[in-house]
Amino acid sequence: MTGVDAPTSRTPPTLLAVAHGTREADGVATTEALVARVRALRPDLPVERCFLDLVSPSLPEALARLRGEVVLVPLLLGAGYHVRVDIPAALAEAPHLRARVARALGPDPLLAQILTDRLDEAGWDAPGAPRRPSALVLAAAGSTDPAANADTVAMAGLLGDRLSAPPALPAPSALPVVPAYLCAAGPTPEEAVAELQAAGHERVAVASYLLGPGFFARRAARAGAWVTSAPLGAHDALARLVTLRYDEALT
Incomplete structure (x- = not known):
């Protein structure tokens, strides 16, 4: 024994991307492509996604499956009702998690x-x-x-x-x-x-x-x-913004 502590690895908090949800298959595919870009940008992070409406997994379903620390990043362009009410209400039903909520993506x-x-x-x-x-x-x-x-x-x-x-x-x-x-x-x-x-x-x-x-x-x-113009879509800068919101919530 050298008396020097061995380095320990610690899994960072899960990034849970919370999308609005849509009946449109192309809209869901855009969310999936964006989340894939986030994973590619930050392979060090466990990244999950869920939806507030219409698409599974729902936010409560995702929270029920997660353990430990989680940072919820709303894939929303403004700080409206979903950010102020729906997400905190869902978290109140998941006391087993140590959770933080990042701010909305916009404006930026x-x-x-x-x-x-x-x-x-x-x-x-x-x-x-x-x-x-x-x-x-x-x-x-x-x-x-x-x-x-x-x-x-x-x-x-x-x-x-x-x-x-x-x-x-x-x-x-x-x-x-x-x-x-x-x-x-x-x-x-x-x-x-x-x-x-x-x-x-x-x-x-x-x-x-x-x-x-x-x-x-x-x-x-x-x-x-x-x-x-077309919608924002799965742009590389949007994936970067998602990770910035995650990092902001942790600091």
Whole structure:
């Protein structure tokens, strides 16, 4: 014996990604692909996923199977009812766990990066185009919770800052970004696009501030915009944001 303690390994807390849930197979596949990217990014972590509605495993089912320490990372873009009420209520029924809840994914500059990438993929500022859009609508799901909608307003500000800064636009130009909501609040994307067009913006783009494809994404695409981006999807920066929220919760 040397008198020196041997190093011990300790399994880090489980990262439990908590998604909303959807009837759309493509939406579920997007969540699974995102979780797969999180696992690839952080192979040191045990990573599980569950859903708040419509898809198994449910949050209570996942919590019942887990043991030890867990960090719940909501795959949600705002701090609405699910984050404030549903997740804490489920944890109250799982006293066998030592659990922490990370904050919602948005707002965050990484999301502005992803939204910009999706707009670029949609061709909103394609080389050779006669003119780029003069206004943008940020189409979010919407909530009856004012806090969640306030997060969307903050995200619109972050996106506007990113898109208005050089080299995106020559200073001091500014691209107006109007938050809109697909349910539970207003204006709707259709209303926001129409109002901007009536104010003289001939080319209005819509950025889909949604995690995956589905009913809301299809509705956003019908808002009458010149171009509409795809949802955030399983972007590498989104996987990185999930792990950042995990690390924040631990510190």
